[in-house]
Amino acid sequence: MNKHSKHTWIVDVIEDGSASIEVDGRAVTPIPQWMLPEGVREGDVLSVTHDRGEGKSALLIETDPEAKRKALDRSAKQVAGKSKNDRGGDISL
Numbered sequence: 001m002n003k004h005s006k007h008t009w010i011v012d013v014i015e016d017g018s019a020s021i022e023v024d025g026r027a028v029t030p031i032p033q034w035m036l037p038e039g040v041r042e043g044d045v046l047s048v049t050h051d052r053g054e055g056k057s058a059l060l061i062e063t064d065p066e067a068k069r070k071a072l073d074r075s076a077k078q079v080a081g082k083s084k085n086d087r088g089g090d091i092s093l
Contacts, residue, residue, distance in 0.1 A: 008045060035061065044068060
């Protein structure tokens with residue numbers, strides 16, 4: 001019996017042949033850079049399909065430019081909202 005699942009990976013850092021990947025918005029895990037599609041950069045969102053069966057496991061890793069655009073839009077809105085409401089803290093320099 002094959003098991004099929006879909007996941008979202010976000011590329012955090014790429015250095016020294018290794019990439020730190022945020023998996024499904026939870027844990028960050030290192031993977032070899034050679035596993036990533038050609039041209040992947042830090043900040044890219046990847047759509048990952050995993051098929052697992054007896055004696056095999058296969059990943060299809062594809063860039064997802066639309067998901068990256070949406071994530072950047074959410075981040076920009078979050079930063080803009082905090083800036084408007086930020087009255088400063090208790091620290092004075």
